[in-house]
Every structure is written in structure tokens, then in C-alpha cells.
Amino acid sequence: MIQTHSRSRLGIQYLILFVLGAVLAGAAELPFGGWIQVPILSVIWWQLTLVNDTSKKHGFLSGLIFGLGYFVFGLWWLYISLHDVGGMNVALSCMAVFLLSAYMALYFSLATLTLSLLHKSRLTGLFLAASWVLMEFLRGYVFTGFPWMGLAESQFNGPFAPIAPFFGGLACTFLVIWTSWKILQIKKHAVMSLMSIAAVITLSQLAGLMTFTKxxxxxxxxxxxxxxxxxxxxxxxxxxxxxxxxxxxxxxxxxxxxxxxxxxxxxxxxxxxxxxxxxxxxxxxxxxxxxxxxxxxxxxxxxxxxxxxxxxxxxxxxxxxxxxxxxxxxxxxxxxxxxxxxxxxxxxxxxxxxxxxxxxxxxxxxxxxxxxxxxxxxxxxxxxxxxxxxxxxxxxxxxxxxxxxxxxxxxxxxxxxxxxxxxxxxxxxxxxxxxxxxxxxxxxxxxxxxxxxxxxxxxxxxxxxxxxxxxxxxxxxTPYVRWGNFPILSISCILLIWGFIRYRRF
Missing domain, CATH: 3.60.110.10 (Carbon-nitrogen hydrolase)
Known part of the structure; x- marks a missing residue:
């Protein structure tokens, strides 16, 4: 009876994560969508930690389901090219969209494994942001790359767009993930979390006052x-x-x-x-x-x-x-x-x-x-x-x-x-x-x-x-044209190496 109840609860949590993934993708189409996505991600991290608390072996699957909801909603239009234009039958067209979405979701699930492996640290938000950046980078290169529907482009209508000329879209993504995690920590560390969030958003907005081209x-x-x-x-x-x-x-x-x-x-x-x-x-x-x-x-x-x-x-x-x-x-x-x-x-x-x-x-x-x-x-x-x-x-x-x-x-x-x-x-x-x-x-x-x-x-x-x-x-x-992704990738790699050294010690 207890096992059945646990499975039912887990099934509900998976459904919630799938829906939240779709909502996150839909928010990108709204005015100020980049701002709206930040608190939505906080809710997603909360749900993922609940699943991890229930059973850590389900951490990978829960991240995959969240990503699946995100990409199925965000990439459904591929069905039009396959079925309406290409003449492919309905079943094969749907399967193709689903399989591509599942492949894209793999990168999200690998990134969210940080919440299972490095969840006991006050630096978890930094580790999560670093792993997300590295997975997004790989998504743009493996099998020729398909980095469509990243969080970076949504930030054009979000708080961290002014960082793009300095360190590029991946740096915007890093700050989105870190900030959304800090929002989740307000209940535990209200003053420090709020001050950190306010400082990062303020500095990001001030960065927009600088120009590098004329x-x-x-x-x-x-x-x-x-x-x-x-x-x-x-x-x-x-x-x-x-x-x-x-x-x-x-x-x-x-x-x-x-x-x-x-x-x-x-x-x-x-x-x-x-x-x-x-x-x-x-x-x-x-x-x-x-x-x-x-x-x-x-x-x-x-x-x-x-x-x-x-x-x-x-x-x-x-x-x-x-x-x-x-x-x-x-x-x-x-x-x-x-x-x-x-x-x-x-x-x-x-x-x-x-x-x-x-x-x-x-x-x-x-x-x-x-x-x-x-x-x-x-x-x-x-x-x-x-x-x-x-x-x-x-x-x-x-x-x-x-x-x-x-x-x-x-x-x-x-x-x-x-x-x-x-x-x-x-x-x-x-x-x-x-x-x-x-x-x-x-x-x-x-x-x-x-x-x-x-x-x-x-x-x-x-x-x-x-x-x-x-x-x-x-x-x-701009600095990004000169340096490319090297700075943000270097920072992300250093953070993850540090995180896993701490993990092995403790």
C-alpha cells in the first residue's frame, strides 16, 4: 500500500514537471518572458528536489521529463514541416518530434543531476548554473549541434540581456539558473539571497550603459x-x-x-x-x-x-x-x-x-x-x-x-x-x-x-x-566577439571541478 502511494505521488510529480517544462517554454513567447522564466525555474528546482528527496535514483528521469515538456511544446512546429509540407504520415511525424525533444531533454537531465550529486552545499546554485552552461554548450556541438530553444535568447526580454556583449548568451544562461536557485533559497537565507539577487540584477542592468561599437x-x-x-x-x-x-x-x-x-x-x-x-x-x-x-x-x-x-x-x-x-x-x-x-x-x-x-x-x-x-x-x-x-x-x-x-x-x-x-x-x-x-x-x-x-x-x-x-x-x-565563450566555459569548468572535489571529500 505504501509502495503504491509512493508510485502515485511520484507519477504526479512527473506530470507536474512535464507541465512546468511546457509553461517555461510558453513563457518565452510573452512580453518580459525572460523575467517570467526565472521564478518558473525556481518552482522547477523545488519540484526536482522533492523528487530527489523521494528517491535519488529518479533524479535523472525527472530532469528528462521536465526537458521533454519544454521541448515538445517549444518544437512542436517541426510537425508542420514533416507532415504538412513533407507528406510524412502522422505517426512517424509525431514520433520524430518526440524523439528529437527527448534527445534535447537529455542535456537538461544531465545538467540537473547536479541537484542529486551536489545538493548539500550552499554553492549548489553555482554548480547547477555551471553544469547547465556546459550542457548547453555541448548541445550546440554534438552531432553538428541544435542549440535552439535555449534560455539565452529569452533573456533578450529578461534581466540579464546586458551581459551578452561581455560574455555572450551562455553567461546570461548562467545568471538565470543561479538567480532562480537563489529565489528558492529565500525561505532559508532571506537577507543574503535577496541582497545577492538584487546586486546581480542591478549590475547586469548597469552593464547595459556600456557600448563597444560606434x-x-x-x-x-x-x-x-x-x-x-x-x-x-x-x-x-x-x-x-x-x-x-x-x-x-x-x-x-x-x-x-x-x-x-x-x-x-x-x-x-x-x-x-x-x-x-x-x-x-x-x-x-x-x-x-x-x-x-x-x-x-x-x-x-x-x-x-x-x-x-x-x-x-x-x-x-x-x-x-x-x-x-x-x-x-x-x-x-x-x-x-x-x-x-x-x-x-x-x-x-x-x-x-x-x-x-x-x-x-x-x-x-x-x-x-x-x-x-x-x-x-x-x-x-x-x-x-x-x-x-x-x-x-x-x-x-x-x-x-x-x-x-x-x-x-x-x-x-x-x-x-x-x-x-x-x-x-x-x-x-x-x-x-x-x-x-x-x-x-x-x-x-x-x-x-x-x-x-x-x-x-x-x-x-x-x-x-x-x-x-x-x-x-x-x-x-565587443568583448564577446574578442573572447567568445572561453571565459564563461572556463568559470563553469572550474566550478564543477571544485564541486566534485568537495563531493568526494564529504
Whole structure:
């Protein structure tokens, strides 16, 4: 009877953790979501400690269930791309979303094991924050990485965003975890906990008064073209021709220093595009003095045929074409992991296995008559989730980077929170680098971001429109661009080593 009651109580606690995980993910979509997530995490730590008190052997599973609730709610939109666009059957689509969420949740559960192993110390909050940072870092690298839905991007609307230019998104994550743990300790150590929380939030906000980049030259004119084409149309030859005609017509409507169309706006291999199309657009660039960035399918000749790439091609006045091939490819959508060809065959989408671009590709140079060139670091689609890599590219670039450009197509995911999630990622990247950003998207959210990540101009989602405005280029490097994740990873490793030495002693 006692054992049955214990199992029932444990089952309820698991259900509560799953729901709390979903609530934590949902809070990110709210105004001031980064602030709201902090007390929610405190409740989650409280529930996890209750489970550990019941039985420490369930600590790993409880963390996994919390993470599962978080990622199932946060990543459900992948079902749209698999089922609605890719034609995969319902059961397999649901299973794919569940398995990916479970894999992501593993990192959360490994991080929360700290509460089982190092729970008897007044420094538990620091150890938990350190383990969380290391797991989030690994989540961004293992199996090419998928660090989407981290706590860092939510902090753009939270208390610790001003830390990002100094130590990056992982440092924001560290402070979120530590602060949420300190809230849980208020009952035991009210004065010290409240003073610590107030001091950290105050210092974080004051850090926002410092700037590391500054405006240069005159603002440039930009036109961002949002086509709003359904993803299923990109596999229809007649619709492809209509999309190409639309974008060409929109590009020619008006000159600008920079005109950008979205990722794969020309959804056709470059060697199969209408004859003379790129030359025609190059002539427009020469005549109008406009720089034009095109999203298309690149092709690379090989001994065995042709390899395709997800490419941005740049046309500048009287200059050779520029090209940037996407570096971080989406698993299953853009490259096939070994042993998973059967899965991609069930996901009926052509060209699902692209070649990978080099990490050392040069920025795009925006040419202006008689004036200094402006250099823009490129990312395509979800590449802007990899903050450390972008910071490294900006720091190591031979040409000073003045602007960030992201070309993306989220039509795969329909009317979901995917677009707002990626917008927050782009905002965090601007904040980390101190550089403005241009986001040219197919269905939204097409926008211009300031060097502080704030939206300066944007288009409504799911509309066909142009965003014509100006953007101010910046120069300089933030501490995060110079140092990357090294400081916060070093601190986290030292803390965990210290914690486990203490654990072995006692």
C-alpha cells in the first residue's frame, strides 16, 4: 500500500514537471518572458528536489521529463514541416518530434543531476548554473549541434540581456539558473539571497550603459523583399517560375544600396535558372549601383556529378559575383546523417542532402560609389543560433564586419512560434556583437535590428511586401566577439571541478 502511494505521488510529480517544462517554454513567447522564466525555474528546482528527496535514483528521469515538456511544446512546429509540407504520415511525424525533444531533454537531465550529486552545499546554485552552461554548450556541438530553444535568447526580454556583449548568451544562461536557485533559497537565507539577487540584477542592468561599437559613415538604403510563398509551391515547376518572376520584378522596382531576397527565393539549382537571369540582374546592379543578395540553390561540379548548396549569391556594381554557402546544415532537411536515408525517403522533399560551406567564408562587401565599402557577415536560416561561431567569424574576418545579414525561409513551419523564436536569436546575435542586422525572410519576420538587438522596422508576417528603410553600419568589437565563450566555459569548468572535489571529500 505504501509502495503504491509512493508510485502515485511520484507519477504526479512527473506530470507536474512535464507541465512546468511546457509553461517555461510558453513563457518565452510573452512580453518580459525572460523575467517570467526565472521564478518558473525556481518552482522547477523545488519540484526536482522533492523528487530527489523521494528517491535519488529518479533524479535523472525527472530532469528528462521536465526537458521533454519544454521541448515538445517549444518544437512542436517541426510537425508542420514533416507532415504538412513533407507528406510524412502522422505517426512517424509525431514520433520524430518526440524523439528529437527527448534527445534535447537529455542535456537538461544531465545538467540537473547536479541537484542529486551536489545538493548539500550552499554553492549548489553555482554548480547547477555551471553544469547547465556546459550542457548547453555541448548541445550546440554534438552531432553538428541544435542549440535552439535555449534560455539565452529569452533573456533578450529578461534581466540579464546586458551581459551578452561581455560574455555572450551562455553567461546570461548562467545568471538565470543561479538567480532562480537563489529565489528558492529565500525561505532559508532571506537577507543574503535577496541582497545577492538584487546586486546581480542591478549590475547586469548597469552593464547595459556600456557600448563597444560606434556608427560609421552615412546610413545605407536597404530593401528587404518578403515574398510569402507557401513551401509546397517551391516544389512545383510552374510556381517556381512565378516566384522567380515576382522577385526579379520586385528587385527592379527601385534602386537601393542593398536589396535582399530570402533564402532559396529562387528555389532552383543555379545551373537550371532561366538563361541569362543572373547576367540580367548583374546589368541591373551595374546600372542602378545597387548591391543585390539572392537566395538560391548553388551547384558545385564534382567528379561524380554535381553537389548542391544552400547559397547566397551577391551581385555588386562592376564586381565579380560573391557567394556564401551555408555552413550549418539542418539535419534531415539539408543533410542526411548516416543510417537515416529511410527517414528522408519518408520525408518527400527534393534536394535534402546539400554540401557544406567553409567556416572561413568572407563577408559580403556592399559597394558604394566613391565611398568606403561596408562589410556584412552572412548567415542563412538557423545559422544565427550559433553565437560563438558567428562571433569568431566576426573577430577573425580580414575585413572589418559592420553589419549582420540573415536570409531565411520559415514557410516550412507555417503559423507557429518558430519565427518569433528565430527573431529572438537574431536579436541576441546583434546584442552580442554590437552590430545591426538585416533579416530577409519569406514569410516573416522580415526586420531591421539595431546594434542593441531592438527591432527598428519590420513587416507583418504572412504578407507579400517590401521593407524599404535605412540602416546605420557600425564598427568595433565587443568583448564577446574578442573572447567568445572561453571565459564563461572556463568559470563553469572550474566550478564543477571544485564541486566534485568537495563531493568526494564529504
Amino acid at each position: 556608427p560609421i559613415v552615412e546610413p545605407i538604403t536597404v530593401r528587404l523583399i518578403q515574398g510569402n510563398f507557401e513551401q509546397t509551391l517551391k516544389f512545383n515547376p510552374q510556381a517556381i517560375s512565378q516566384q522567380i518572376d515576382f522577385y526579379v520584378g520586385e528587385i527592379k522596382k527601385e534602386a537601393a544600396n542593398l536589396i535582399i531576397i530570402p533564402e532559396t527565393a529562387f528555389p532552383w539549382p543555379q545551373n537550371n535558372l532561366p538563361t541569362g537571369l543572373l547576367n540580367y540582374l548583374q546589368d541591373f546592379s551595374n546600372a542602378s549601383k545597387s548591391n543585390v543578395l539572392l537566395g538560391l540553390i548553388g551547384d558545385i561540379p564534382t567528379n561524380t556529378g554535381v553537389q548542391y548548396t544552400n547559397r547566397a549569391t551577391g551581385l555588386s556594381p562592376n564586381s565579380p559575383p560573391y557567394q556564401f554557402d551555408k555552413v550549418h546544415l539542418v539535419p534531415f532537411g539539408e543533410f542526411i546523417p548516416p543510417g537515416f536515408h529511410w527517414f528522408v525517403e519518408a520525408f518527400r522533399v527534393p534536394m535534402s542532402d546539400f554540401a557544406r560551406g567553409s567556416i572561413e567564408q568572407a563577408p559580403f562587401s556592399i559597394k558604394r560609389s566613391g565611398q568606403t565599402d561596408i562589410h556584412a557577415a552572412m548567415t542563412i536560416c538557423y545559422e544565427d543560433v550559433f553565437g560563438g561561431e558567428l562571433a569568431s567569424r566576426v573577430n577573425n574576418s580580414e575585413k572589418p564586419v559592420n553589419l549582420l545579414i540573415n536570409m531565411t525561409n520559415l514557410a516550412w513551419f507555417g503559423k507557429s512560434q518558430a519565427s518569433s523564436q528565430q527573431l529572438r536569436l537574431s536579436q541576441l546575435r546583434s546584442l552580442e556583437t554590437g552590430l545591426p542586422a538585416l533579416r530577409a525572410t519569406n514569410t516573416g519576420i522580415t526586420s531591421v535590428l539595431g546594434p542593441d538587438g531592438k527591432v527598428l522596422a519590420s513587416l507583418p508576417e504572412f504578407t507579400q511586401a517590401n521593407l524599404s528603410t535605412q540602416v546605420q553600419a557600425y564598427s568595433g568589437k
